[in-house]
Amino acid sequence: MTTRLRATRDYAHDVADFAVALADPAFHRARLDAGGGGEVERHRTTGTPDDGTVEVVVRQPVPTGQVPPAIGRLLTGGLVLRRTERWRLSPSCCAGEVEVAVPMAPVRAEGTMSVSGTSGSGCRLAVDVDVTVTIPLAGALIEGVVADGVRQLTRVEHDNITRWLDSQEGREA
DSSP: OEEEEEEEEEESSOHHHHHHHHTOHHHHHHHHHTTTOOEEEEEEEEEETTEEEEEEEEEEEOOGGGSOHHHHTTOSSOOEEEEEEEEEEOSSEEEEEEEEEOTTSSEEEEEEEEEEEOSSSOEEEEEEEEEEEOOTTTHHHHHHHHHHHHHHHHHHHHHHHHHHHHHHTTOOO
């Protein structure tokens, strides 16, 4: 069984600013910080924010209280998400794919992301992800809990992204 998660977040910055951010490893570290830590395992940029690609891999621990008990019993040492994002950058639209794996656990998520302009000078980040848990009988329940956890994480990341974009205003790219 699979649970679909769709989320959008609006920013008061344009797509070009978001593309510059995606190409900067400091952006990804700042995005993780308030979510309980984590680390950028790999960040590779090819080209420029106007015409390029970015691949970023992050490892992110999930706070103990947010781990579904059925999954917590399967893990030793806590729940750590390994998220791989691949972005195609442009100043008018950024598009990407995301894969999330939980090492040593039957949990996986994959889907798409995009950053597009909104009316005015802002942009919208849209995420469309399918969460799959391969535990017989309890999988659907756990998927719902995982999807709720991801929604909460996107709220925290939204605040971090907003702060980072705001702090870059007026700086030379």
